[in-house]
Amino acid sequence: MHKLPVSDVDWKVIRNDFPILARRVHGHPLVYFDSAATSQKPRQVLEKVRHYYEYENANVHRGLHELSSRATEAYESSRQRVANYLGAASADEIVFTRGTTESINLVAQAWGEKFLREGSVILLTEMEHHSNLVPWQLLAERVSARLRFVPVRDDGTLALDQLSSLLTPEVKLFAFTHVSNSLGTINPVSELCQKARAVGAITLVDAAQSAGHMPIDVQELTCDFLAFSGHKMCGPTGIGVLYGRGEILDTIPPWHGGGEMITSVTLEKSAFKRAPHRFEAGTPNIAGAIGLAAAIDYLERIGRPAIFEHDVELARYAMQRLVELPGMRVLGPPTERGALVGFVMDAAHPHDLTTFADRYGLAMRGGHHCNQPLMRRFGLPGTTRASFYFYNTSEEIDRMVEILHAATRFFS
Amino acid sequence: MSPELDELYQEVILDHSRRPRNFGELADATVRVHGDNPVCGDEIHLAVKLGVDGGLEDIKFSGHGCAISQASASLMTMKLKGRSRAEIVTMLQAFHALVTEEAAEAPKALGDLRLMQGVRKFPQRVKCAMLAWRAVEQALRQTVGEVTVSTETDLMA
Numbered sequence: 001m002h003k004l005p006v007s008d009v010d011w012k013v014i015r016n017d018f019p020i021l022a023r024r025v026h027g028h029p030l031v032y033f034d035s036a037a038t039s040q041k042p043r044q045v046l047e048k049v050r051h052y053y054e055y056e057n058a059n060v061h062r063g064l065h066e067l068s069s070r071a072t073e074a075y076e077s078s079r080q081r082v083a084n085y086l087g088a089a090s091a092d093e094i095v096f097t098r099g100t101t102e103s104i105n106l107v108a109q110a111w112g113e114k115f116l117r118e119g120s121v122i123l124l125t126e127m128e129h130h131s132n133l134v135p136w137q138l139l140a141e142r143v144s145a146r147l148r149f150v151p152v153r154d155d156g157t158l159a160l161d162q163l164s165s166l167l168t169p170e171v172k173l174f175a176f177t178h179v180s181n182s183l184g185t186i187n188p189v190s191e192l193c194q195k196a197r198a199v200g201a202i203t204l205v206d207a208a209q210s211a212g213h214m215p216i217d218v219q220e221l222t223c224d225f226l227a228f229s230g231h232k233m234c235g236p237t238g239i240g241v242l243y244g245r246g247e248i249l250d251t252i253p254p255w256h257g258g259g260e261m262i263t264s265v266t267l268e269k270s271a272f273k274r275a276p277h278r279f280e281a282g283t284p285n286i287a288g289a290i291g292l293a294a295a296i297d298y299l300e301r302i303g304r305p306a307i308f309e310h311d312v313e314l315a316r317y318a319m320q321r322l323v324e325l326p327g328m329r330v331l332g333p334p335t336e337r338g339a340l341v342g343f344v345m346d347a348a349h350p351h352d353l354t355t356f357a358d359r360y361g362l363a364m365r366g367g368h369h370c371n372q373p374l375m376r377r378f379g380l381p382g383t384t385r386a387s388f389y390f391y392n393t394s395e396e397i398d399r400m401v402e403i404l405h406a407a408t409r410f411f412s
Numbered sequence: 413m414s415p416e417l418d419e420l421y422q423e424v425i426l427d428h429s430r431r432p433r434n435f436g437e438l439a440d441a442t443v444r445v446h447g448d449n450p451v452c453g454d455e456i457h458l459a460v461k462l463g464v465d466g467g468l469e470d471i472k473f474s475g476h477g478c479a480i481s482q483a484s485a486s487l488m489t490m491k492l493k494g495r496s497r498a499e500i501v502t503m504l505q506a507f508h509a510l511v512t513e514e515a516a517e518a519p520k521a522l523g524d525l526r527l528m529q530g531v532r533k534f535p536q537r538v539k540c541a542m543l544a545w546r547a548v549e550q551a552l553r554q555t556v557g558e559v560t561v562s563t564e565t566d567l568m569a
């Protein structure tokens with residue numbers, strides 16, 4: 001399974017693009033292993049956003065003046081940039097949102113209320129982030145639909161052998177994550193989408209943990225919806241994307257009402273624009289969209305295959321080193337995993353471990369990672385999670401192991 | 413080594429977290445409170461026997477959580493057993509000040525609980541330290557029956 005390196009990117013030089021990586025925390029060099037929560041941002045993205053505010057700031061789709069046309073053009077070309085990045089058929093399939101959570105809520109509310117009815121089944125998996133669980137619970141409550149779950153096996157993979165009995169004709173929607181944010185599991189998206197399509201179910205992919213980490217082509221994956229956040233892929237916070245296949249997006253009624261999303265308004269009634277503008281009421285996050293496009297440019301210059309390769313190698317090396325530690329249990333599959341490792345140690349509770357590590361400049365996340373049902377499934381109150389991105393190095397993993405050894409001594 | 417870590421995880425605290433005192437069930441409890449810190453998954457089940465005068469006759473706890481929440485619960489139960497309602501309320505306020513206020517004096521009455529002062533340098537850990545206390549506060553309010561409190565919904569004044 002060993003792949004040859006696909007690029008000769010100088011990863012150490014890339015670190016210079018991220019000013020924050022040079023800072024110290026509690027007197028120690030920062031080791032940032034929390035990119036699954038939010039990634040750091042390169043200068044190139046920060047400068048693009050700053051330039052927009054300094055020289056081009058204006059509202060979109062409204063003014064007839066020069067700056068407004070420029071802002072509109074920058075905003076709409078960002079949409080096209082996202083469409084190309086995802087292999088979408090058209091920029092009209094790209095809706096800008098605040099992030100993954102809002103994208104999923106848009107589908108659950110606007111699509112779900114129109115197309116689901118009593119007895120409809122929403123199929124999810126046991127490994128979903130609360131963002132891809134709670135919106136469906138709320139919808140199920142409102143329309144009397146039912147939720148059903150694909151179980152997770154002990155090794156952190158989905159019980160795919162049960163899929164055919166779970167995917168019955170009542171299943172109207174199958175929503176699942178591409179990469180699990182606490183197990184690291186990479187799910188076989190295109191296989192899942194094809195099986196769902198065979199019973200007439202619509203699919204939604206939560207790509208929060210994959211969009212900035214690996215090549216994605218929505219037409220190859222054959223998903224109907226795909227959601228992600230800009231801030232986990234070098235972009236600003238507050239901007240995200242909902243991809244929706246054209247035929248489906250056009251059938252969805254408006255969600256939020258307001259300016260920008262209408263064609264004509266009388267006191268009694270309004271007519272609405274087509275997708276995607278129908279779903280973007282009010283002044284959008286213009287700078288966010290521009291920043292996201294800059295992040296995509298940045299990632300594409302490095303190349304997603306190279307990023308994926310680097311991430312996977314870091315995860316593999318981390319797994320290899322972590323098992324050296326006494327009383328260590330790493331969650332999730334041994335191979336075929338994304339850029340993160342969740343683990344528990346006999347020596348200390350995840351909270352204590354994370355607090356300890358933080359004092360040595362090592363930023364990890366400790367807790368349930370918005371995966372309470374999954375933690376319960378594994379009988380754990382939570383885990384410590386180290387998550388990586390292309391700017392991390394194997395030396396940082398060595399440092400993590402050193403700190404965890406020190407923690408073991410400290411707590412036992 | 414980090415002095416803040418040494419102060420937070422003093423030997424006595426680690427000892428109480430490894431071998432919590434008053435850990436287990438209380439058959440004749442008058443009130444049971446399930447305390448829950450949804451942010452980190454810590455849980456504490458507190459069983460309290462209140463006397464006719466409202467004083468705390470006996471107390472036990474079970475559950476799971478980080479070293480700070482376990483040690484805090486263990487030290488607290490030792491301190492509160494046999495105390496009157498008024499004494500408990502005073503201690504609760506003093507302990508809250510101890511773990512949250514930079515300048516708070518540590519009153520002698522708190523005894524070993526004063527060792528938890530290191531928490532004030534770790535604002536993210538205050539909820540861990542307060543979990544057991546939230547539960548006991550609720551027990552005094554409730555006086556009978558069984559109830560659940562959460563660190564997210566039941567913020568103390």
Ligand SMILES: Cc1ncc(COP(=O)(O)O)c(C=O)c1O
Pocket residue numbers: 036037098099100101102129131132177179180181206208209229370
């Ligand atoms: C798998 C997954 N889905 C959804 C989300 C939610 O993303 P956001 O908070 O940016 O909406 C996250 C990130 O926390 C995630 O990891």
